[in-house]
Amino acid sequence: MSDSLLDLYREVILDHNRDPRNFGELDDADRVVEGVNPLCGDRMTLYVKKDKDGKIEDVCFTGSGCAISVASASLMTERIKGLTNDEALELFELVHDVLTGEQEPDPVRLDKLAALAGVRQYPSRIKCASLGWHALKTALTTTDAKISTE
Amino acid sequence: MSQAPAAAPGSGFDARQLRRDFPILATEVYGKPLTYLDNAASSQRPAQVIDAVAHYERHLHANVHRGVHYLSQQATDAYEGARDRVQAFVNASSRQEIIFTRGTTEAINLVAASLGQALGPDDEILITWLEHHSNIVPWQLACQRSGATLKVAPLLDDGSVDLLAFERLLTERTRIVAISHISNALGTINPVETMVDLAQQAGAKTLIDGAQAVPHQRIDVSALNCDFYAFSGHKMYAPTGIGVLYGRAELLEEMPPYQGGGEMIRTVSFTDTTFNALPYKFEAGTPNISGAVGLGASIDYLNNLDYALLEAHETDLLEYAQAQLLELPGAKIIGTAQRKASVMSFTLGDIHAHDLGTIVDREGVAIRTGHHCAMPVMERFAVPATARASFAFYNLREDVDRLMAGLTQALEIFT
Structure with a gap:
């Protein structure tokens, strides 16, 4: 098997695909955003609930997708709980830049999200990895209910 | 999995010879021979064209x-x-x-x-x-x-x-x-x-x-x-x-x-x-x-081609591919009509078609993954996407074997 494939499908990715964290609907969400990847038709719905200080109190997602999009969304939900809007958007920028190759992956800042770095060698899969993240950005910065990665 | 014979048995159609007319089929992908199984999206051109x-x-x-x-x-x-x-x-x-x-x-x-x-x-x-x-x-x-x-x-x-x-x-x-x-x-x-x-x-x-x-x-x-x-x-x-x-x-x-x-x-x-x-x-x-x-x-x-032989060759490829695929655990063919052209749309367990496509691509195998510009069909069969191998007359049974090797790798990664 090629090293590049093993780099893409790291154990963390496979684990989060098999057993996605925070998977399900959130009844009392403040924001519900649907993300669509028109390339493959994958859909994902992201639910975000803020606390009284504006921090992300809870976040969930539902939908069907490839291992990369599911694992990426799962890792994201795990990471962003408790973050402020600005912190979450900063994280979005970091992950975006790493996925698109504008920034080298910093293992300290990325922590578990570093598992997504293998996607950089697969340009056709970057949209899969960023689907949940774009939904997050939309949820935090707009009042739109739908986004598309294209 | 059984090894493919050199040519389809009983077929007088020399796909191996015809294949040489298509220069792009000699391409190497990631150091491996190209196995082009995306013909329903676009076929390749012979040197004559x-x-x-x-x-x-x-x-x-x-x-x-x-x-x-x-x-x-x-x-x-x-x-x-x-x-x-x-x-x-x-x-x-x-x-x-x-x-x-x-x-x-x-x-x-x-x-x-x-x-x-x-x-x-x-x-x-x-x-x-x-x-x-x-x-x-x-x-x-x-x-x-x-x-x-x-x-x-x-x-x-x-x-x-x-x-x-x-x-x-x-x-x-x-x-x-x-x-x-x-x-x-x-x-x-x-x-x-x-x-x-x-x-x-x-x-x-x-x-x-x-x-x-x-x-x-x-x-x-x-x-x-x-x-x-x-x-x-x-x-x-x-x-x-x-x-x-x-x-x-x-x-x-x-x-x-x-x-x-x-x-x-x-x-x-x-x-x-x-x-x-x-x-x-x-x-x-x-x-x-x-x-x-x-x-x-x-x-x-x-x-210049004998279409009766061409159709027999493509049917052989489809039947061989479908039989091989169904030996894999969790494999399911979407579209099992009695009369079918050499197009095999399928799912493999819970593995998403995109992941299959990426993994077999590293083996040099080109298949289509997604909704194939036919979203209502996907909806009808309640799948978000399928993987699709589509065969042309220049494909051989060994192309099917390479696809199966790639899919076996996908199963290894995801289990």
């Missing part, structure tokens, strides 16, 4: 139907010669009935826009659930403009059209019936002869989307008795950007032009423009001359 296009570009090019000079005549002869080849290839009764388009999509849009002008709010258009988006959206647009209603014939669980439902949906209001000959997503071969007969009894005009059929079987539009037949060059070993609309002459005569411009007119003044004769009335602007030349060359190439 590539050379014909290059010869035209080097020696024959000028604008067609315009000049009195030498090259203009050469280019016109090459372009119109291609039209004659197409006419013979599909057995149309006259060369006026062959309109060059950019592809199947433009051919269908032409009919939907032009014939669609006669539609009104009481009229209906009937399509099937199998259609590619290009045989859905142009009709939706025609319905939006005219107030007509789009009806869709449902599918049975094997991926074939429910003919009883199709018949029920045909009414005296049905003006146009637009159906695919072969489904791109599932490979189902529709009984188009029967469907055209039924449509005509109801008084409807018929259009067949033949994009997937032309590379697999001989097409005879006169025997089919359809009003329109659309297909693309690039799915039958010719270049992209060239396609054909066959249309019955008496209908084309009555239909308004699709696009306005040069070539399609006889005289132009600011008060009164008269249109050119068929087929030029529907070919506004300078056409894709080199594309037409390439299409003519691909027809010459295909005319």
Whole structure:
């Protein structure tokens, strides 16, 4: 098997695909955003609930997708709980830049999200990895209910 | 898994020899031989087609139907010669009935826009659930403009059209019936002869989307008795950007032009423009001359093949592939109609089609993954996407073996 494939499908990715964290609907969400990847038709719905200080109190997602999009969304939900809007958007920028190759992956800042770095060698899969993240950005910065990665 | 024999048993079709005509098939991908199984999306071109296009570009090019000079005549002869080849290839009764388009999509849009002008709010258009988006959206647009209603014939669980439902949906209001000959997503071969007969009894005009059929079987539009037949060059070993609309002459005569411009007119003044004769009335602007030349060359190439043997070879590939696939745990074939072209749409356990596509790609295997521009089909079978291996006559059983090796890797990664 090629090293590049093993780099893409790291154990963390496979684990989060098999057993996605925070998977399900959130009844009392403040924001519900649907993300669509028109390339493959994958859909994902992201639910975000803020606390009284504006921090992300809870976040969930539902939908069907490839291992990369599911694992990426799962890792994201795990990471962003408790973050402020600005912190979450900063994280979005970091992950975006790493996925698109504008920034080298910093293992300290990325922590578990570093598992997504293998996607950089697969340009056709970057949209899969960023689907949940774009939904997050939309949820935090707009009042739109739908986004598309294209 | 059993090892493939060198050639399909009992087949006198030398795919291994024919394969050498296609230079791109010698490409290496990630250090491995290319295994090209995405032929339903676009097939590859033989050297004969590539050379014909290059010869035209080097020696024959000028604008067609315009000049009195030498090259203009050469280019016109090459372009119109291609039209004659197409006419013979599909057995149309006259060369006026062959309109060059950019592809199947433009051919269908032409009919939907032009014939669609006669539609009104009481009229209906009937399509099937199998259609590619290009045989859905142009009709939706025609319905939006005219107030007509789009009806869709449902599918049975094997991926074939429910003919009883199709018949029920045909009414005296049905003006146009637009159906695919072969489904791109599932490979189902529709009984188009029967469907055209039924449509005509109801008084409807018929259009067949033949994009997937032309590379697999001989097409005879006169025997089919359809009003329109659309297909693309690039799915039958010719270049992209060239396609054909066959249309019955008496209908084309009555239909308004699709696009306005040069070539399609006889005289132009600011008060009164008269249109050119068929087929030029529907070919506004300078056409894709080199594309037409390439299409003519691909027809010459295909005319040298024995289609009975070609079909037997492709059927062998499909049957071999399906049998091999079903040996893998969790494998499921989507589309199991009795009559199928060499298209295998499938899922493998819970592994998403995109992950399958990426993993087999690293083994040099090109397959299509996704919704195949047929989202309603995916919805019908309750899958977000499928993986699709589609075979051409130049594929071999060892291509299937390489696909299976790639899929086995996917199973290893995901279990």
